[in-house]
């Protein structure tokens with residue numbers, strides 16, 4: 261699913277109107293109908309009052325339609341009409357259509373005292389959406405502050421009012437508890453800095469023209485900002501397994517992980533390699549890790565380093581279909597040389613994580629040695645060490661894209677909505693995963709999953725998109741069963757089976 265800018269979304273609306281020979285009012289009706297359906301799912305009790313705060317653009321127009329539709333479902337709904345500017349045509353029409361419906365409408369004009377809102381009411385925020393042209397200021401900014409200070413539950417129509425859809429946040433913004441985003445996702449939904457403003461968000465879909473078919477009109481195509489990975493597409497990318505396949509078919513993965521005190525990273529990553537479906541796994545570990553590995557993970561083969569505590573000399577790499585390097589390896593001088601040697605000798609895409617990333621950050625000349633199309637999986641701090649600090653999320657995505665393209669790498673930036681930048685210049689966002697996965701070892705599990713997918717012959721971009729999705733979905737399924745608090749990395753790994761099953765459905 262494409263992520264469009266506000267301007268592209270406007271063009272897509274127009275393209276939909278032309279292609280389907282509908283009016284803009286009918287399109288607004290579609291959007292508001294879908295919103296109302298989602299809203300009533302969240303708030304099934306019609307006795308709970310709903311106050312819709314409407315602006316004068318089409319976001320306000322959506323709000324007016326939502327009020328009318330909620331009223332027809334017997335909700336106790338009223339409207340606060342903020343007279344911000346000139347009403348859009350569809351706003352005007354829908355304002356007229358409120359008459360005679362028995363809906364209380366309170367007008368709010370600059371300078372008016374703030375309207376009282378009962379604390380149990382759900383506030384529907386329809387002041388501004390994607391048409392925001394500048395930071396909100398003056399009286400309307402104070403209205404936003406007033407709404408934010410209320411104890412009420414706030415549901416944003418499309419976006420929290422005041423949120424910049426395509427760039428860093430400027431100015432005041434409604435703090436939504438729930439955002440029901442209309443039609444297609446906007447980039448702002450994925451920015452970690454916007455988490456508090458958006459609350460939980462959901463996409464509310466309704467029939468819109470396909471932006472890929474209409475991209476000349478929408479001004480998109482390669483210029484689309486990004487893509488949100490969805491199950492329907494990813495499910496189709498899973499490889500089939502055939503009766504005569506065997507462990508050789510599914511690849512032999514090699515993992516360089518663990519050191520004295522961090523052998524758990526090797527165990528978790530190793531399990532994930534095989535649970536993701538690789539046929540064979542060899543782990544390179546320091547001598548002191550040998551018993552730990554063999555006992556806790558008998559399915560793995562071990563190559564033991566000459567050093568007792570660290571990996572220092574890594575032998576022949578020719579036999580392996582994929583390599584994962586980094587979890588728990590530390591940054592000892594001899595390990596740095598071992599990493600350098602692996603990077604310079606291996607010629608196929610590999611997975612580089614954790615300490616291997618920190619080693620590369622400390623020795624930038626290593627970046628050029630990384631085999632083309634390899635996967636780098638930094639979290640934001642590691643990303644900053646590698647590629648420098650950025651001012652905001654949007655700038656970081658830009659840098660992520662540039663460095664992926666320039667170096668021919670797949671860069672997996674691990675955030676709430678992990679982003680994947682490809683050598684071809686695309687940016688994908690992942691929708692699965694939950695805060696319960698912020699626990700030790702889940703990153704090692706991801707390294708394992710990605711290494712396991714590469715071993716099975718998935719191309720690196722598909723491996724990244726699938727691996728991040730499956731890892732997050734396994735975490736979601738585990739959290740559903742066990743709670744977010746309880747979650748351990750091994751729970752994520754042990755739910756990979758269910759995640760595969762669900763994705764194949």
Ligand SMILES: NC(=O)C1=CN([C@@H]2O[C@H](COP(=O)(O)OP(=O)(O)OC[C@H]3O[C@@H](n4cnc5c(N)ncnc54)[C@H](OP(=O)(O)O)[C@@H]3O)[C@@H](O)[C@H]2O)[C@H](O)CC1
Pocket residue numbers: 269273287288289291315316317318319320321322344345346348387388389390391392393394395396397400417418419442443444468
């Ligand atoms: N396909 C869909 O998803 C559909 C979504 N729809 C909804 O339409 C809005 C976008 O509507 P639009 O009319 O383009 O814009 P807004 O309603 O968000 O706001 C425009 C009005 O607000 C004024 N404005 C903008 N910034 C400010 C500001 N900082 N201070 C005061 N006033 C501001 C603007 O006035 P200008 O002076 O800038 O011209 C407009 O009056 C989208 O979010 C969805 O909710 C449609 O229903 C169609 C389908």
Ligand SMILES: [K+]
Pocket residue numbers: 319385386387388389416417418419420421
């Ligand atoms: K809004």
